[in-house]
Amino acid sequence: MANKVNLTDSNKDYSIFLPSISSFYDRTVSKYRELGSDFFPDERIPDAFEDGIDGCDFLKPDAYYNYKWGLYSAGHAQLDLSKANAHDNMVQARDRKNTFILGDSGGFQIIKGVIQCDWPNFKTDDSLRHTILNWLEHTADYSMILDIPTLAAEPTFRERTGISSFNECLDYTDFNVNWFKKNRKYQTKYLNVMQGRNWAEAEHWYDKMKHHDLEGFAFGGSAKNDINIILRTLLKMRDDKQLEKGKRDLLHYLGISKLEWAAAYTQIKRSLRETVNSDIEVMFDCASPFIATAKGQIYTQHRHQNDKFGYVMESAVDDKKLANSNIPFPWGSPVGDRLTMGDICHYAPGMLNKIGKEGKTSWDSLTYFLLMSHNVYQHIESVQRANVLVDTAKTRFDTSHKTWRKVKNGNRDQQFDAWVPRNTLYMVNFIEELFKSETPMTMLDEAAPMLANFNGQKTLTNTNNSFSSLFDVEEQKATVSGEYSEEEQEEASEFLETLSA
Numbered sequence: 001m002a003n004k005v006n007l008t009d010s011n012k013d014y015s016i017f018l019p020s021i022s023s024f025y026d027r028t029v030s031k032y033r034e035l036g037s038d039f040f041p042d043e044r045i046p047d048a049f050e051d052g053i054d055g056c057d058f059l060k061p062d063a064y065y066n067y068k069w070g071l072y073s074a075g076h077a078q079l080d081l082s083k084a085n086a087h088d089n090m091v092q093a094r095d096r097k098n099t100f101i102l103g104d105s106g107g108f109q110i111i112k113g114v115i116q117c118d119w120p121n122f123k124t125d126d127s128l129r130h131t132i133l134n135w136l137e138h139t140a141d142y143s144m145i146l147d148i149p150t151l152a153a154e155p156t157f158r159e160r161t162g163i164s165s166f167n168e169c170l171d172y173t174d175f176n177v178n179w180f181k182k183n184r185k186y187q188t189k190y191l192n193v194m195q196g197r198n199w200a201e202a203e204h205w206y207d208k209m210k211h212h213d214l215e216g217f218a219f220g221g222s223a224k225n226d227i228n229i230i231l232r233t234l235l236k237m238r239d240d241k242q243l244e245k246g247k248r249d250l251l252h253y254l255g256i257s258k259l260e261w262a263a264a265y266t267q268i269k270r271s272l273r274e275t276v277n278s279d280i281e282v283m284f285d286c287a288s289p290f291i292a293t294a295k296g297q298i299y300t301q302h303r304h305q306n307d308k309f310g311y312v313m314e315s316a317v318d319d320k321k322l323a324n325s326n327i328p329f330p331w332g333s334p335v336g337d338r339l340t341m342g343d344i345c346h347y348a349p350g351m352l353n354k355i356g357k358e359g360k361t362s363w364d365s366l367t368y369f370l371l372m373s374h375n376v377y378q379h380i381e382s383v384q385r386a387n388v389l390v391d392t393a394k395t396r397f398d399t400s401h402k403t404w405r406k407v408k409n410g411n412r413d414q415q416f417d418a419w420v421p422r423n424t425l426y427m428v429n430f431i432e433e434l435f436k437s438e439t440p441m442t443m444l445d446e447a448a449p450m451l452a453n454f455n456g457q458k459t460l461t462n463t464n465n466s467f468s469s470l471f472d473v474e475e476q477k478a479t480v481s482g483e484y485s486e487e488e489q490e491e492a493s494e495f496l497e498t499l500s501a
Helices: 023-038 052-056 081-087 107-112 127-139 155-161 166-183 199-209 227-239 259-275 288-294 365-396 422-434 440-446 448-455 465-469 486-500
Strands: 016-019 069-073 100-104 142-144 189-194 216-219 250-253 281-286 297-305 308-315 478-480
Touching: 016 069, 016 365, 023 052, 023 081, 023 365, 052 365, 081 127, 100 127, 107 155, 127 142, 127 166, 142 250, 166 189, 166 199, 189 199, 189 250, 199 227, 216 227, 227 259, 227 422, 227 440, 227 448, 250 259, 259 281, 259 308, 259 365, 259 422, 288 297, 288 365, 297 365, 308 365, 365 422, 422 440, 422 448, 440 448
Parallel strands: 016 281, 069 100, 100 142, 142 189, 189 216, 216 250, 250 281
Antiparallel strands: 297 308, 308 478
């Protein structure tokens, strides 16, 4: 019997990665709990799954691997509370004392049209706000306020929403925050969501919204993935007494997958705990393990090297010749160690699928679920290993932003450590020094070239490009990085919805 792994304990004092749990994944667990063999026949459950499908519910302490944290979005959840507990049982029936769920209000799904919004009557029709607030209060420990991302003003979305400016996004979000504050039930804590496509917008948004007395902050747009904007905002929050212990103890960064950022967030957490608030928590999320599966990809290994810090995803095997095969699944995880290739490649030649036809694929809906479970483990393990490697390298090598200089990508001769990129080492040491400095803004100005390079930019003045640089995907036969655009996330979600129908 394969071992069970506790990923909760191994997260130590790192920033906390939240898997953005796919509704397909939750509903697969939920339907099997409700229907048992009527949903998946006993012979379809892998022989080595001693706890059945339930063992893949990582929120449970006795799962094949335990990880007590996750994010769940109103954008794809069952919002009817009379149905939610059965429909999304993995999240809704969890042990609330020993798990943590961050509720996403679904702002992106609103501007994309997945959640329908009556824009002409946005400020007079409260029905959508009531529905989302009630779901958040029912579901989550902390929740993001219903923001309207600045992405809504971009050409891709403005035709759907009628929103054409940054100020409209800010005005609608401010209206929503005031409404939520008046109508909240105090069954969840709320995060004030910061947005902005550059420093000018991010600073203006913060100055306009900081008076709202909520329990923490979440960050989207360039406020989440431009290190210059992030650090300047945190310094302003510190100086404005917005990060005080017991008042605002949680910071969350939306939709981040790069391992360099995981290490930076860990150092931010440690520095804030040392100098500002000993209880503060820093979290970030992404849906990459689930999206990869929808795209037919599997995490095969980690790439923790100084020239590439990320995950390796490759096309998963899909071949009817492997149906009923006992060949072990070759990629390690507590789920993968319990699988055979026959568990993945279910349909043999001539077998009919659930709609009574012979399809081209050997995969069924359980295949997607099993690969998701494996991918989530691999992603979490990779994040934790990255933090271990950065801590090791940070102990060995001291760096200063004053000695930083740009080197060519992939130039291993200019690296300090075999496993951690030099820019990551420079950044974590810089963050530690920054929050102890009496002149932090001067430090940020001095370090501008280094900060821009960490963002993947040429200069900090070109801040609009930091959003697109997040999705740096290395296309080979394998994909290293695991970053997906929000449009790709929606496409993957829509595909997975068809599987669970």
